[in-house]
Amino acid sequence: MKSIGSKWMVVLFVAVGVFMLFNGRAQAAYPEKPITLMVPFEAGGGVDGFARALASRMEKDLGVPVVVSNEKGSGGRRGSIALFKSAPDGYTIGFPHIATLIYDDTLGETKSPVDYSKYAVILRVDTATFFMYVDKKQPFKSVKDMKSAGQALKFASTGIGTPSWLIPSAVGSAAGFRTSFVSGHKNLAEAALAVARGDVVGGTGSYTHFRGVIDDVRPLVYMSDKKSYHLPDVPTIADLGFGKLSTLGVPWVIVGPPGTPEDKLEKLRGVLRKIIQQDEFKKWGLENGYEPDIMPPDVFWKKMGELKEVYLGLKPQMQEKK
Known part of the structure; x- marks a missing residue:
């Protein structure tokens, strides 16, 4: 009986060892297939360019293709929701438009259908800090000058609740000028063209959005408490005395769907950090x-x-802008 028991113990130890060996190999094998990197905007925009640059470099470290998928629509909401609802297996990650989802849950008339706080954050990789700028043919040389306008100043926007709507509204409320909007622009580069053509008074966007028309526009303020690397002569919103508005940037954070295993998140986090x-x-x-x-x-x-x-x-000021 003792001999039989010993044999069963040996078999058990071997079985456990084999299981641990294969389980370890399975975990170490991630990733085994292509990874989708979702961008909630159309191809050619600022986030898209950054995502593609990351993807090509991630492939070298991960050994599998990293495919950028553009899920545009509804000011970044459509792709953000699709990402949230994807399988949490480490093979779908992306850039949710967090700023707009937070807007929906605080100032929006319709709450977001997803709980943005449940995204499995990998790493924030950049922040699109916006400028507010005007058509160079406009008389405004500063934000203060805009206060003297006798009518609402028309801004190009990609839609209500997006930073291109929120920032002019917030700055206008703080500085004392009124705003109106031409919405529906596909992206902020298109909105910048509208400003350069004189279709509207002004617009907002990061340097990548309007650098193509930089000779035709006049940046008035940088929405940060630190100077811009690219346009250091532009005053910051903190310089104007409205430092609390410096948080109104667009964080570029890469996340997985809720429930993505932490070991996979950490693998991706290490690659991105490197x-x-x-x-x-x-x-x-x-x-x-x-x-x-x-x-x-x-x-x-x-x-x-x-x-x-x-x-x-x-909230009180923004309700007046709708």
Whole structure:
């Protein structure tokens, strides 16, 4: 009996060893197939360009294709929702339009159908800090000058609740000028063209959005408490005394759907951190209008909490703008 028991113990130990060996290999094998990197905007925009630059470099470290998928629509909401509802297996990640989802839950008339706080954050990789600018043919040389306008100033926008609507509204409320909007632009580069043509008074966007028409527009303020690398002579919103509005940027954060396993998130986090900290990528970013900068999940969520508080503080003024 003792001999039989010993044999069963040996069999059990072998079985456990085999299971652990194969289980370890299965976990170590990630990723085994292509990864989809979702962008909630059309191809050719700022986020899209950044995503494609990351994807080509991620492939080298991960050993599998990283395919950018553009899921445009509804000011970034459509793709953000699709990403949220994707399988949490580590093979679908992407850039949700967090700022707009927070807007929907604080200032919007319709709440978002997804809980943005449940995204599995991998890493924030950049922030699209916006400028507010005007057609150079306009008489306004500063934000203060806009206060003297005798009518509402018309801005190009991609839709209600997007930063291109919220920022002029918030700055106008703070500085004392009225705004109106021409919405429906497909992207902020298209909106910049509308400003340059004189179709509207002004617009908003990061440097990547309007650098193609930089000779035809006049940036009036940079929505940050730090100077822009690309246009350091433009005053910051903090310089104008409205520092709380410096949070109104668009964080470019890469996430997985809720429930994505932490070991897979950490694998991707390490790859992204390595890429973004490389001098070659930083140089590429600055040359193309970006300012790559990483932020870990805990700090990112703290910043989003601050953004939510700013939105809530703007609620009385924003309700008047609708």
